[in-house]
Amino acid sequence: MPAPELVAIRPPRRGLPKPARPHLRGMDREALAQWLGEHLPGPRFRATQIFEWLHRHRAPSLDAMTNVGRAERARLQEQATLEPLVIDAVQHAADGTRKLRLRTTDGHAIESVLIPNEGRGLTQCISSMIGCSLTCRFCATATLGFERNLHTWEIVDQVYRAQDLLQAEADQAGAAWVPRITNVVFMGMGEPLHNYGQVRRALSILTDARGAALAGRRITVSTAGLVPAIERFGREGLGHEVGLAISLNATTDEIRDRVMPINTRWNIARLLDAVRQIPSPRRRRVTFEYVLLAGVNDAPDDARRSRIMPVNQRFPLAALKDALRAHVPHGRGVLF
Known part of the structure; x- marks a missing residue:
């Protein structure tokens, strides 16, 4: 295997272009009220109406x-x-999954996926960046490089455009019931915690009872292991508001260094320690994600290690269950 590549450990410098005018959907309720007070004075209830x-x-x-x-x-x-x-493009799968390509106002493409839940409703996977600032070996987005962070409004608008699509499909079919997006996962393009401020504001908007009113327990933010941002996530109480997922993908530092070069900066022990320190409701679990790569991280020893490494007495973590049950078809030569 080749040596790990250099990894960005600070938020990218090319963050966000300065808009000529603020986007109304990019402000949480408090910020909108303040902005309206400065630019459109009127009754206090006007901000809530808008x-x-x-x-x-x-x-x-x-x-x-x-x-x-x-x-x-x-x-x-x-x-x-x-x-x-x-x-500008929608792909449909036989099981009802839809892959959406959306265009930003400056012409970039981002992707989002709608996945049917077991019951009613759908889970939407949304993006937080155009491209990505990290270099995970198995990730297609990593091959695109990093273009820029998404604005808050571009994050929340993925949910709204997708719900509008579902409404249009139901209207066209003459259906009496419109499927609803009930869960959101930040597992699309980009490292969400490298765009912390915009993602944090988007979470505030999506969970606001006067707005989209999504339940925080139905939202999950996934990270490749940006330890300082995970620590900030804990300090600011986000563990009480939304779920956290850790993209682990290896049970030894030797393999994770190569699969996810960010591990050369914050290794598995450091990552798990940061996760254990997050204050969280007793029943809230941290999800550990594990992409199986043939011949790389799918040995029986990996399965055994995966079942014991997250265990902690203070904090219930979701163990990696049956890691070898379903392999992702992927030739080793493609990655390494």
Whole structure:
């Protein structure tokens, strides 16, 4: 195996382009109220009305906000934007899974996936970056390099455009029931914790009772193991709000160094220690993700190690169950 590549351990410098006008969907309720107070003075309830239009009703334009005065809408149009992401391709699988390609306003493509749950509802996998700042060997996004972080509004708008797609499909089919997105996982393009501020704000918006009103227990943020950001995740109480998933993918540092070069900076022991320190509700579990790579991390010894390494008396962690049950078909030569 070749030596691990250099790994970015700080948030990328090319973070976010400065928009000409702020995007209304990129502000949480408190920030929106403050911005409106500075740019559109009026009654205090106006901010909540507009926030609900943006995030509960997914208003496609300012004109849809029928209980906001025409003059106020015109002033909003002058000082802010509501331009959406655009879905320009959808792939359907036989089991109902849909893969969406969305275009940003500056022409970049990002991907999101809708996955049917066992009961009603769907889980949506969303992106946090265009490309990725890390170099995990098994990840297709890593081959794209890093372009930029996604804005808060680009993160939440993936959910809203997908729900609009489901509505349109149901209308076209004449269905009486519209499938609803009930779960969100940050497991798409990019390392979410390398875009911490925008992801944190997106979580606040998606879980706001006046907006999308998703339950925090149904949202999971996945990380390759960015230890300082995991520690911040714990300090800021996010372990009480949403789930955390650790992309582990190896049970020894020797293998993880090569599969996930970030491990050369924060090894498995350091990573697990950071996870154990996260304050969390008693029943909230941390998920450990493990992509099986033929001949690399799928030996019986890997399975045995995977079942004991996360155990901790203070904090219930989800063990890696039956790691060898289903192999991901992947030739070793493709990766190494």
